[in-house]
Each structure stands twice: as structure tokens, then as C-alpha cells.
Amino acid sequence: MNINATLIGQAISFFVFVWFCMKFVWPPIIAALEERKKKIADGLAAAERGKHEQELAQQRAAEVIAEAKKEAAGIIAQAQKRANEIVDDSKSTARVEGERILAAANAEIEQEVNRAREQLRGQVISIAVAGAGKVLKREIDAKAHDDLLQDLVAQI
Amino acid sequence: MASETLTTSSYIQHHLTNLTYGKLPDGTWGIAQTDDQIAQMGFWAIHVDTMFVSILMGVLFLLAFRAMAKKANSDVPSGWQNFLETVVEFIDTSVRGSFTAKNDLVAPLALTVFVWIFLMNFIKLLPVDFLPGLLSLAGLPYAKVVPTTDPNATFGMALGVFILMLYYSIKNKGLGGFGAELAFQPFPKFLFPVNLLLEVVGLIAKPISLALRLFGNMYAGEVIFILIAVMYGTGMVLGTFAGFLQLGWAIFHLLVITLQAFIFMTLTIVYMDMAHQEHH
Numbered sequence: 001m002n003i004n005a006t007l008i009g010q011a012i013s014f015f016v017f018v019w020f021c022m023k024f025v026w027p028p029i030i031a032a033l034e035e036r037k038k039k040i041a042d043g044l045a046a047a048e049r050g051k052h053e054q055e056l057a058q059q060r061a062a063e064v065i066a067e068a069k070k071e072a073a074g075i076i077a078q079a080q081k082r083a084n085e086i087v088d089d090s091k092s093t094a095r096v097e098g099e100r101i102l103a104a105a106n107a108e109i110e111q112e113v114n115r116a117r118e119q120l121r122g123q124v125i126s127i128a129v130a131g132a133g134k135v136l137k138r139e140i141d142a143k144a145h146d147d148l149l150q151d152l153v154a155q156i
Numbered sequence: 157m158a159s160e161t162l163t164t165s166s167y168i169q170h171h172l173t174n175l176t177y178g179k180l181p182d183g184t185w186g187i188a189q190t191d192d193q194i195a196q197m198g199f200w201a202i203h204v205d206t207m208f209v210s211i212l213m214g215v216l217f218l219l220a221f222r223a224m225a226k227k228a229n230s231d232v233p234s235g236w237q238n239f240l241e242t243v244v245e246f247i248d249t250s251v252r253g254s255f256t257a258k259n260d261l262v263a264p265l266a267l268t269v270f271v272w273i274f275l276m277n278f279i280k281l282l283p284v285d286f287l288p289g290l291l292s293l294a295g296l297p298y299a300k301v302v303p304t305t306d307p308n309a310t311f312g313m314a315l316g317v318f319i320l321m322l323y324y325s326i327k328n329k330g331l332g333g334f335g336a337e338l339a340f341q342p343f344p345k346f347l348f349p350v351n352l353l354l355e356v357v358g359l360i361a362k363p364i365s366l367a368l369r370l371f372g373n374m375y376a377g378e379v380i381f382i383l384i385a386v387m388y389g390t391g392m393v394l395g396t397f398a399g400f401l402q403l404g405w406a407i408f409h410l411l412v413i414t415l416q417a418f419i420f421m422t423l424t425i426v427y428m429d430m431a432h433q434e435h436h
Contacts, residue, residue, distance in 0.1 A: 002194070003308060004178070006203040010210060010303075010312020011319075017214045017272060018316070022264035025221045029244050030263070032228035039230050 125153045164386050171284060171382045174203035174306060175291075175298045189297045203306055205291075210303035213275040217268070243271065247421070254425045257328075257432035262425060265320070269313070270421040276303045277374060277413030281406050284378070284385045304374040304416075307367065314367035317424050321362070324431040333434075366423055373416050377409055 129149060169191070176188045178201025187204070188194040194201070224240045233241055247270060251263045279287075280302045288299040303309040325334045338355040339348040384405060387398035 002201075003311065004176075004197070004199050004201040004203070006174075006201075006206055006306065006308035007312045007315065009202060009207050010309050011315045013207075013211050013214060014268075014313050014316035017218060018261070018265050018268045020218050021221070021268045022261055025218060025225050026244075026260075026264035026267060028225040029221070029228050029241065030248065032230055033241060033245060033248070035230035036233075 121153060121156060124156060125149070128152070167386060168379070168382050170298065171288065172300060172305075172379070173298045174300045175205040175296055177202045177204050187297065203300075203308055205299050205301055206303045206306040206309050209279060209301050210272075210276055210309055213279075213303070214268075214272050217271045217275055221267075221271070243267075250422060251425055254422065255429045255432075257429065259324070259428070259432065261320075262428050265428070266421045266425050269317075269424050270417050273304060273313070273370065273417040273420050274414060276309070277417060279303075280305075280374065280378060280381070280413065281409060283402070284381045302374060302378055304370055305378045307371045307375075310367040310371040310374075311363075313420075314363035317366060317427060318363035321427050321431045324428065328432050329434065362423075362427055366420060366427075370416050370420050373412060377405075377412060380405055 132149065173191060173194065176194045176197060178185065178188065178194075178197035180186050180188065180193060181196055188197060188201075220236075221240060221244075224237050227237060228241075244267065247267045248263060251266050255262050282301075287301040291299040291301075300306060325337075329337060338359070339345075339352045341351060341355070343351050381402065384398050384402045387401070388395045
């Protein structure tokens with residue numbers, strides 16, 4: 001266990017190794033490690049940013065959807081209103097039309113009735129005149145009593 | 157060691173002796189063949205095994221990390237790159253945690269210290285006779301392959317750390333400031349001899365404790381491994397038992413070698429931090 005010149009040799013090799021390590025080994029490794037650290041940090045930051053952006057986009061999408069829903073509801077309400085209006089319009093049109101048809105029919109009926117009545121009246125007059133003529137053939141001149149007969153016909 | 161002339165104590169002794177290159181008694185330079193020759197070499201001798209393995213491990217470390225550093229980019233890492241980056245990241249976190257000043261040297265220093273010591277310690281998990289056995293076939297008389305069980309290696313590194321401490325202390329605080337830090341605290345200024353004594357002892361104790369902690373742990377662990385290896389020669393039952401013991405001790409040492417490397421690194425960072433801190 002003797003101390004000898006090996007001590008000096010060891011000290012020299014120690015310095016040489018440390019120097020070599022300091023010059024050629026440590027700096028590139030630590031530079032690479034730092035660079036990777038930075039890369040990872042950047043990546044994480046980018047991921048965080050992406051996540052945030054995605055959240056924003058989701059929020060925006062939700063807003064758009066809500067707006068669209070609102071719009072659609074508005075459109076539906078308007079359409080319903082419009083439909084109601086149309087139905088009401090057609091109803092009133094139909095009613096007016098019906099009334100018009102009814103009135104026309106009534107008028108026609110009345111006309112027919114009047115015509116029939118006129119006819120009837122004419123016939124009755126003819127019959128009455130014929131009957132009266134037969135009765136009064138002998139006694140009354142048809143021409144002399146025409147005024148009286150017209151009066152009678154008007155009363156029927 | 158198959159030789160029957162070998163006793164247990166000499167087996168252990170043999171395993172704890174380094175392959176030493178130095179001046180032999182006959183005046184020539186060469187590798188010592190006996191313990192006596194090693195003892196006579198004095199200070200100017202080199203532990204060839206320690207130097208070779210530690211430099212091999214250091215080069216291995218630098219090549220692996222350099223290869224990774226060349227390919228380093230910010231894409232998805234894979235395989236080895238991932239593993240080595242984890243190590244670098246771990247060191248970087250430790251340095252950021254304990255070192256508050258700004259110095260580009262400290263993080264690479266910590267990385268070198270941690271990985272280098274870990275690799276040197278790791279040799280220990282190889283069976284104790286494995287490499288020395290191979291090397292004795294190659295004709296080498298001794299081989300202690302775990303560099304951190306050689307105090308020269310641990311003191312060498314601690315010396316390096318100590319020199320860096322002194323350098324940065326003087327650089328950051330100035331010679332006067334560093335001297336004042338040693339002389340004028342913790343007691344009032346008029347007691348400066350006491351302060352100086354305390355602080356200098358404290359200062360010198362730092363590298364010594366750094367070196368001794370690592371050396372002590374590794375050396376003790378190695379001795380246990382060798383003792384377990386001795387049991388292999390004592391018969392079937394004890395040999396099997398030794399197998400389990402070695403497995404358990406090795407698993408435990410996986411923890412110890414990492415921990416020791418980590419402690420050495422952390423203390424290095426802390427000492428470097430102290431060298432950068434202005435004390436009142």
C-alpha cells in the first residue's frame with residue numbers, strides 16, 4: 001500500500017479526462033438536451049393552444065347552432081302564421097262565394113217561382129176567364145167586365 | 157492460484173499487491189518480481205495495473221460519451237443514447253442542486269468523476285482471480301486490477317479536486333480573500349493562529365477524506381471478495397457456500413460502487429461550490 005508516482009499519473013489523467021469531457025463531451029450533450037426540452041415545451045404549448053382553439057370553435061359552433069335554431073323557430077312561426085292567414089282567407093273567400101252562390105240560387109229560385117206564378121196566374125186567369133166566360137156567356141160581355149177580372153187576377 | 161506452496165495469507169497478500177514498474181535494486185528499470193523489490197523502489201515507481209486499467213476506463217468512458225455526443229440531437233433518443241442521456245441529466249440535476257455559482261467546468265468534472273469512478277469500481281465485480289489469473293499466464297507477477305483499491309488512484313483524483321479547489325478559491329476570492337477566509341474565522345481576528353490551524357486542517361482533510369473514503373470502501377470490499385475466493389479452495393460444501401456469498405456480496409456491491417462514485421461526485425461538487433462562495 002505504498003504511495004508512489006502513480007499518484008501523479010492519476011492526477012494527470014484526471015485532469016486530461018476532465019478537460020476532454022469539458023471540451024468535447026458535455027457541451028453537445030447538454031445542448032441537445034436543452035434543445036429537446038425546449039422542443040417538448042413548445043409542443044406542449046402548441047397542444048395547449050390547440051385545445052384552447054378547439055374550445056373556442058366548439059363555443060362558436062354552439063352559438064351558431066343556437067342562432068340557427070332560433071331562426072328556424074322564427075321561420076316556422078311565420079309559416080304557421082302565414083298558413084293560418086291563408087286558411088282564414090280561403091275560409092272567408094269560400095264563405096263569400098257560398099253566399100254569392102246561395103244568393104244567386106235564391107234569386108233564380110225566386111225568378112222561377114215568379115215565372116211559375118206568372119204562368120200560373122196567366123193560366124188561372126185563362127181558366128177563370130174561361131170558367132167565368134162559360135158562366136157569363138150568356139149574361140156578360142167579356143170586354144165589359146175585363147177591368148173587374150184584372151182586379152181579381154191581381155188579388156190572387 | 158493452484159500452487160500448493162501458496163498459503164492463504166500469501167494468496168491474499170499477492171492479490172493486494174500492484175504490478176509495479178520502477179528502479180530495481182540492480183540499478184536497471186523494470187517490473188518488480190517480489191515484495192522486497194517493490195518496497196525498495198520508493199516513490200519513483202508506477203503501478204502499471206492501476207494506471208492501465210484506470211486510463212482504459214477513462215478512455216472507455218470518454219469514447220462512449222463522445223460517440224453519444226456526436227449523435228446527440230433533439231429527436232427521440234433510443235437505446236444507449238437514452239441511457240447515457242439519463243446519466244448526464246442526473247449529473248446535471250445534482251450540479252444544479254448543489255452548485256450555485258457559474259462555472260462550466262463543474263458539470264463535466266462531476267460527470268467525469270462519477271462515471272470514471274463507477275467504471276473503475278465496476279471491475280471489482282469480476283471474480284478476483286479472473287483478470288489476475290489471465291495476466292499471470294501472460295507472465296506478470298502481480299495484478300491488482302481494481303484501480304480504486306489502490307490509494308494512489310483515489311489520492312490522485314482527490315489531489316486533482318484539491319488543486320481545482322485551491323485554484324478556484326484563489327481565482328474567485330483572491331489570495332488575500334482566501335487567506336482571510338482561512339485566518340479570520342470562525343473565531344475573532346486576534347485568534348488568527350487558532351483559526352488558521354483549524355481551517356488549514358479542515359481544508360486538507362477534505363481531499364484526504366475524499367480519497368480515503370473511496371479507497372477504504374473499495375479496499376475492504378475487495379478483501380472480502382478475496383476471503384470469499386479463499387473458501388473455494390476448502391472443499392465442496394464451503395465452496396458452494398462461498399458461491400452464494402460471492403453472489404450476495406457482489407449484488408450488495410452493485411449498490412456500494414454506485415454509492416461511492418456518487419458520494420465522491422457530490423462532495424466534489426460541494427467543495428467546488430465552497431471554492432466559489434464568498435464567506436463573510
